[in-house]
Amino acid sequence: QLQLQESGPGLVKPSGTLSLTCSVSGGSVSSPSYFWGWIRQPPGKGLEWIGNIYFNGNTYYSPSLKSRVTVSVDTSKNQFSLKLSSLTAADTAVYYCARYSASYFESWGQGTLVTVSS
Amino acid sequence: QSALTQPPSASGSPGQSVTISCTGTSNDVGGYDYVSWYQQHPGKAPKLVIYEVTKRPSGVPYRFSASKSGNTASLTVSRLQAEDEADYYCLSYIGGNSWVFGGGTKLTVL
Numbered sequence: 001q002l003q004l005q006e007s008g009p010g011l012v013k014p015s016g017t018l019s020l021t022c023s024v025s026g027g028s029v030s031s032p033s034y035f036w037g038w039i040r041q042p043p044g045k046g047l048e049w050i051g052n053i054y055f056n057g058n059t060y061y062s063p064s065l066k067s068r069v070t071v072s073v074d075t076s077k078n079q080f081s082l083k084l085s086s087l088t089a090a091d092t093a094v095y096y097c098a099r100y101s102a103s104y105f106e107s108w109g110q111g112t113l114v115t116v117s118s
Numbered sequence: 119q120s121a122l123t124q125p126p127s128a129s130g131s132p133g134q135s136v137t138i139s140c141t142g143t144s145n146d147v148g149g150y151d152y153v154s155w156y157q158q159h160p161g162k163a164p165k166l167v168i169y170e171v172t173k174r175p176s177g178v179p180y181r182f183s184a185s186k187s188g189n190t191a192s193l194t195v196s197r198l199q200a201e202d203e204a205d206y207y208c209l210s211y212i213g214g215n216s217w218v219f220g221g222g223t224k225l226t227v228l
Contacts, residue, residue, distance in 0.1 A: 039164075039219075046121065046207065046219060046220070046221045046222040047156075047164065047207050047209075047219040047222070048219060049209075049216075049217045049218065049219060052215070060214075060215035060216060062119075062216065063119060063216065064119070096163055096164070102169075102170075103152035103154065103169065103170055103211055104152075104154035104166055104169040104170070104209065105154070105156070105164070105166065105209070106166055106169075106175070108163040108164055108165070109163065110162075110163055111163055
């Protein structure tokens with residue numbers, strides 16, 4: 001059974017960079033059948049798509065975040081990662097990683113709260 | 119790309135049916151048959167309940183159905199149960215390998 005687990009610092013400083021990793025078990029990030037993605041949800045608000053990555057490293061980002069986002073994949077560790085730079089309080093959110101199949105996010109991690117504060 | 123438009127709230131009594139709408143444009147909802155719906159209980163990760171406009175994943179009750187007309191997609195929950203109380207989000211492909219969520223609808227079972 002596929003499992004995804006986010007990990008990373010829960011508190012980051014304004015103007016800094018958020019770095020999160022999603023560890024995948026029960027499936028392979030090297031599979032050509034899927035994309036791997038990041039989604040976030042500010043407290044009390046809705047979901048926002050951040051970006052996806054394919055096993056070959058091709059990336060696709062939300063236009064509103066594109067200038068600050070980098071998603072990468074490490075097939076040797078069966079992980080993929082998110083970096084978001086130039087942080088402000090508006091980036092405080094629960095960050096989810098997920099597996100994307102064809103046209104939908106079929107499996108999600110439990111999410112991790114990242115707070116941007118000094 | 120702005121979020122797709124969903125009503126902030128919807129409600130119904132046990133046993134009734136409720137329909138939640140998701141309105142976009144011809145560049146997203148109306149342009150592709152790639153609309154999916156997610157159920158999110160408080161403090162939990164979203165769960166896929168509908169994909170590709172009308173398809174139901176294995177394990178999702180038949181009470182969940184969906185459709186699309188023009189630029190508006192709809193999710194219907196029939197025979198409401200207490201466990202259906204949750205937030206519901208739509209997601210649409212918008213081209214260029216990009217996606218956009220709806221603003222979310224809080225479904226209350228009265």
